[in-house]
Amino acid sequence: MKKVLNAPDRAVEEMLRGMELAHGGRNGNDGESGLIRRLSGQTVAVRADAPVSGKVAIVSGGGSGHEPAHAGYVGPGMLDAACAGEVFTSPSPEPVLEATKAVDGGAGVFYVVKNYTGDVLNFEMAGELAGTEDIETDYVVINDDVAVEDSTHTTGRRGVAGTVLVHKICGGAADDGKSLPEIKSLAARVNENVRSMGMALTSCVPPERGEPIFDIAEDEMELGIGIHGEPGTERRKIEPADSIVDMLLEKVLGDSVDYSGSGGQDVAVMVNGMGGTPLMELYVAYARVHDVLAENGINVHGAPYVGEYMTSLEMAGFSVTLLKLDDEMKRYLAAPCSVAAGGLF
Amino acid sequence: MKKVLNAPDRAVEEMLRGMELAHGGRNGNDGESGLIRRLSGQTVAVRADAPVSGKVAIVSGGGSGHEPAHAGYVGPGMLDAACAGEVFTSPSPEPVLEATKAVDGGAGVFYVVKNYTGDVLNFEMAGELAGTEDIETDYVVINDDVAVEDSTHTTGRRGVAGTVLVHKICGGAADDGKSLPEIKSLAARVNENVRSMGMALTSCVPPERGEPIFDIAEDEMELGIGIHGEPGTERRKIEPADSIVDMLLEKVLGDSVDYSGSGGQDVAVMVNGMGGTPLMELYVAYARVHDVLAENGINVHGAPYVGEYMTSLEMAGFSVTLLKLDDEMKRYLAAPCSVAAGGLF
Numbered sequence: 001m002k003k004v005l006n007a008p009d010r011a012v013e014e015m016l017r018g019m020e021l022a023h024g025g026r027n028g029n030d031g032e033s034g035l036i037r038r039l040s041g042q043t044v045a046v047r048a049d050a051p052v053s054g055k056v057a058i059v060s061g062g063g064s065g066h067e068p069a070h071a072g073y074v075g076p077g078m079l080d081a082a083c084a085g086e087v088f089t090s091p092s093p094e095p096v097l098e099a100t101k102a103v104d105g106g107a108g109v110f111y112v113v114k115n116y117t118g119d120v121l122n123f124e125m126a127g128e129l130a131g132t133e134d135i136e137t138d139y140v141v142i143n144d145d146v147a148v149e150d151s152t153h154t155t156g157r158r159g160v161a162g163t164v165l166v167h168k169i170c171g172g173a174a175d176d177g178k179s180l181p182e183i184k185s186l187a188a189r190v191n192e193n194v195r196s197m198g199m200a201l202t203s204c205v206p207p208e209r210g211e212p213i214f215d216i217a218e219d220e221m222e223l224g225i226g227i228h229g230e231p232g233t234e235r236r237k238i239e240p241a242d243s244i245v246d247m248l249l250e251k252v253l254g255d256s257v258d259y260s261g262s263g264g265q266d267v268a269v270m271v272n273g274m275g276g277t278p279l280m281e282l283y284v285a286y287a288r289v290h291d292v293l294a295e296n297g298i299n300v301h302g303a304p305y306v307g308e309y310m311t312s313l314e315m316a317g318f319s320v321t322l323l324k325l326d327d328e329m330k331r332y333l334a335a336p337c338s339v340a341a342g343g344l345f
Numbered sequence: 346m347k348k349v350l351n352a353p354d355r356a357v358e359e360m361l362r363g364m365e366l367a368h369g370g371r372n373g374n375d376g377e378s379g380l381i382r383r384l385s386g387q388t389v390a391v392r393a394d395a396p397v398s399g400k401v402a403i404v405s406g407g408g409s410g411h412e413p414a415h416a417g418y419v420g421p422g423m424l425d426a427a428c429a430g431e432v433f434t435s436p437s438p439e440p441v442l443e444a445t446k447a448v449d450g451g452a453g454v455f456y457v458v459k460n461y462t463g464d465v466l467n468f469e470m471a472g473e474l475a476g477t478e479d480i481e482t483d484y485v486v487i488n489d490d491v492a493v494e495d496s497t498h499t500t501g502r503r504g505v506a507g508t509v510l511v512h513k514i515c516g517g518a519a520d521d522g523k524s525l526p527e528i529k530s531l532a533a534r535v536n537e538n539v540r541s542m543g544m545a546l547t548s549c550v551p552p553e554r555g556e557p558i559f560d561i562a563e564d565e566m567e568l569g570i571g572i573h574g575e576p577g578t579e580r581r582k583i584e585p586a587d588s589i590v591d592m593l594l595e596k597v598l599g600d601s602v603d604y605s606g607s608g609g610q611d612v613a614v615m616v617n618g619m620g621g622t623p624l625m626e627l628y629v630a631y632a633r634v635h636d637v638l639a640e641n642g643i644n645v646h647g648a649p650y651v652g653e654y655m656t657s658l659e660m661a662g663f664s665v666t667l668l669k670l671d672d673e674m675k676r677y678l679a680a681p682c683s684v685a686a687g688g689l690f
Contacts, residue, residue, distance in 0.1 A: 002546040002563070002661055004626035006585040011625060014586075018628030021635045022649050067624035201347040218347070240351040241359075276621045278658050279412035280356060281349035283363030290366045304367050308653075313623050316347055316659065 001210045002314075008207035012043050012064045012084055019045065019071050023340040035075040035340055039102055042095045045071040046081040050103040056174040056183055057081070057103035060112040060167055061096065062119050063088040065206065065313045066227060068341035069164060077337025078171035080109075087206045087313070088228045090118030096126030104135045108180035111139035112166050112187065114159025138180050140187035142166055144196045144321065146255045147224030147233050160227050161272040161310040162194035162321045165333070172332025190329060195255050197248045198319030200225040200274060201238065204312050223247060227274070227312040241281065245288040248320045257324050259298050267293070268333060269304040270321035275311035277318055282306050289320055301325055302334065309341075346555045347659075353552035357388050357409045357429055364390065364416050368685040380420040380685055384447055387440045388429040390416040395425055395448040401519040401528055402426070402448035405457040405512055406441065407464050408433040410551065411572060413686035414509060414655045422682025423516035425454075432551045432658070433573045435463030441471035449480045453525035456484035457511050457532065459504025483525055485532035487511055489541045489666065491600045492569030492578050505572050506617040506655040507539035507666045510678070517677025535674060540600050542593045543664030545570040545619060546583065549657050568592060572619070572657040586626065590633040593665045602669050604643050612638070613678060614649040615666035620656035622663055627651050634665055646670055647679065654686075 005011050016038055023035040036045045044061075051057065060070045061083030070082035081099035085091035100109045109130065113123045120141055127137040144162030151158055169190055173183050200222045203212035206229075213229030216222060221244070224232030239247075259265060271286045273279070286306050293300060310319075323329070350356050361383055368380045381390045389406075396402065405415050406428030415427035426444035430436035445454045454475065458468045465486055472482040488499075489507030496503055514535055518528050545567045548557035551574075558574030561567060566589070569577030584592075604610060616631045618624070631651050638645060655664075668674070 002583070004546070004586045004589060004622060004630055004663060006587055006629065011629065014632055015625045015628040018630070018632035018635075018651070022628065022631055022651050064625065065623070067628075072624070201349070238347070241349045242351055244349060275623050276659055276661075277349060278410070278620050278656065279417070279653070280360045280409065280658070283360045283367065283412075284351065284356065285349055285363070286367055287359055287363035290363075306363075306367055308624070311623065313625070314621055314661065316621075318349060 001205060003207055005207055011207050012086055016043055016045060016071060016084060019340060024048065035338065036071065039098055042098050043084040044081055044095050044099045045074045046099060046102050047074055050080055051105040053105045054107055055105050056107045056178065056180050057105055057109045058112060058167065058170045058174050059083065059099050059103060059109055061091050062114050063090060066310050069310045072341030073164065073167050073339050075337065075339035077175055077335060078167050078339050087208065090116065090122050093122045093125040093129060096123055097129045100126060100130045100135055100137060101133065108136035108138065110170060110180060110183050111137060112163060112170060113139050113141050114163050115141045115143040115156055116153045116158065117155060136180060138184045140166065140184060140191055142191050144194045146195050146197050146251050151226060152230040153228065158226050160196045160198060161270055161319050162196045162323065164309045165194060165268060165270065165323050166190050168337065169329050169332040171337060172335035175335065186328060190323065193257055193324040194321060195252045195257055196319050196321040197251050198225050198274065198317060199223045199244060199248060200315050200317030202276060202316040203229055204275065204315040206313065225317060227310060229312065241284050242288045245285050245320065246292065249289065249292050252320060252322055253296065259296065259324060265297060265299050266301040266325045267298055268302065268323040268325055269300050270309060271304065271306045272310055272319045272321065273308040274315040274317040275308060276314040276316035282318055285318055301330060346550060348552055350552055356552050357431055361388055361390060361416060361429060364685060369393065380683065381416065384443055387443050389426055389440045389444045390419045391426040391444060391447050392419055396450040398450045399452055400450050401452045401523065401525050402450060402454045403457060403512065403515045403519050404428065404444050404448060404454055406436050407459050408435060410658045411655050417686030418509065418512050418684050420682065420684035422520055422680060423512050423684050432553065435461065435467050438467045438470040438474060441468055442474045445471060445475045445480055445482060446478065453481040455515060455525060455528050456482060457508060457515060458484050458486050459508050460486045460488040460501055461498045462500060481525060483529045485511065485529060485536055487536050489539045491540050491596050492542050496571055497575040498573065503571050505541045505543060506615055506664050507541045507668065509654045510539060510613060510615065510668050511535050513682065514674050514677040516682060517680035520680065531673060535668065538602055538669040539666060540597045540602055541664050541666040542596050543570050543619065543662060544568050544589060544593060545660050545662030547621060547661040548574055549620065549660040551658065570662060572655060574657065586629050587633045590630050590665065591637065594634065594637050597665060597667055598641065604641065604669060610642060611644050611646040611670045613647065613668040613670055614645050615654060616649065616651045617655055617664045617666065618653040619660040619662040620653060621659040621661035627663055630663060646675060
């Protein structure tokens with residue numbers, strides 16, 4: 001197996017240790033940005049200064065293998081905690097509950113959950129348990145992937161790269177003093193206006209599995225792929241980058257978000273690498289995204305997000321995300337944040 | 346060929362167009378950070394506001410395929426221009442000369458050149474041509490790779506990921522008003538104190554070639570690999586991450602930089618992904634780097650650089666770079682910069 005790991009079953013813990021050593025604040029050297037610390041006995045990264053009194057805490061997480069999601073987004077301006085399950089496996093309720101207790105600053109805790117059955121169940125259960133300890137919680141379930149309605153791990157649409165924009169916007173709103181109901185309402189509005197679709201050229205190899213999730217021929221691609229190797233909508237011959245972008249955008253633009261109305265033409269754009277696709281290719285794809293949006297009278301607001309935001313281990317491929325923006329979303333997308341993967345914003 | 350491209354021979358130009366659309370300042374929408382513009386008719390990205398009067402301009406470049414190097418580092422605080430050759434091919438003297446003319450603000454132009462025969466010849470020739478147009482230039486040749494003394498494209502050691510630290514430090518010094526001779530002296534000192542070594546699990550596939558540069562078995566790795574698929578020092582069975590880090594650091598620490606002297610114990614650390622290695626694995630590797638340095642009494646100064654800084658297309662693998670720091674280097678590493686790949690700093 002082509003991996004730089006010590007043991008598959010220690011990969012997540014060792015990764016989080018590396019992140020804490022790199023970005024932590026208690027390791028006895030000065031190679032520290034003081035952003036995060038791990039919760040003892042849990043694969044959870046929390047803000048080094050958590051809890052922040054009086055601020056709604058934003059918590060996310062899910063299976064590992066999507067780095068920099070989610071621990072790379074922990075820090076001022078984004079997440080208060082990230083709960084890491086094993087690779088492509090939901091974290092159980094316990095680490096979510098412990099994260100909740102560690103970051104609650106008295107104003108409640110808001111969960112940003114991608115729509116996978118395990119994640120939704122486990123975050124819901126953690127919220128119920130937190131309630132018994134008098135911590136108020138609420139949550140949003142993100143389902144931005146337009147590719148398929150139901151999938152291997154999902155009833156309804158999957159949550160994919162658009163989730164990172166929800167992290168950023170909710171983090172900004174929490175820093176701005178918004179209440180738990182206000183943040184829930186905003187997050188729901190972001191979810192209603194964000195759409196993504198991805199494609200893959202290769203499978204990824206989960207460490208504990210040790211082999212690719214699926215086989216794909218040298219001249220084939222998979223459209224509408226998930227971020228855990230779940231099947232997409234179509235297997236076909238590889239096409240030029242521009243044609244691939246056209247196919248993804250046709251589905252994204254043809255979905256239920258109306259990009260035509262007054263004020264509806266400003267969008268945030270993300271071209272997200274799945275892990276194994278060179279930045280060169282992501283920029284080639286972005287050029288076409290820009291052209292197609294311009295042809296459709298849609299305006300890219302702010303610099304687009306081109307890079308690896310929500311990966312699928314070493315999978316080659318990419319996704320395109322559009323978020324139709326309102327003024328509040330614009331303000332919080334542009335707000336400062338300080339996280340390990342912060343250069344991405 | 347598993348690539349998101351339209352045509353191999355247009356890849357570099359289309360990538361630069363995508364970068365300009367994403368990070369440029371003249372594209373008729375507001376999706377612009379105003380950082381870079383392309384020089385007409387050249388595969389060259391320059392600062393949008395070039396030339397900056399009275400400041401030494403820093404220019405780098407080389408073959409493409411190492412993204413975000415080099416155009417991702419163009420902007421205030423780092424490079425004034427990046428000259429992009431075809432994939433793994435030196436840019437000719439002409440684009441370097443045009444870049445030089447575009448960014449010269451009257452204080453001279455400094456070239457940061459990786460030690461490859463073509464790059465050195467072409468930057469030298471551009472400098473001579475610039476001299477005939479009364480533009481003063483000077484340059485440093487970076488050769489931080491401890492793996493091999495000579496290689497496929499090199500007399501002497503290769504320049505690899507450590508070059509990005511030279512970009513950052515020279516960019517900071519130029520912003521601080523340092524003169525051309527002062528920057529040359531500083532760059533030479535950085536080069537004397539920076540060492541790198543890399544490894545690969547897979548080959549990369551240059552677009553025009555369409556097939557891997559080398560074959561490697563499923564259970565093998567190559568130590569001391571270059572960033573163009575050049576052979577390393579040793580082909581052997583894959584070992585655990587910790588053992589791989591130990592092998593790389595043994596060679597780096599055993600080279601001619603003395604890490605023991607007073608003030609010599611502070612280092613900048615980079616764990617650089619080659620393109621196809623998940624961030625999870627880079628953090629697992631960093632944890633071991635941290636431990637080995639601590640055992641050797643070496644202190645990691647500032648947050649380490651863990652990510653993709655100098656890639657080799659989609660190659661799986663990574664390199665470790667150590668730079669022994671003095672106060673001037675620390676100051677310029679920490680100075681602000683605003684570049685497309687700026688989140689990496």
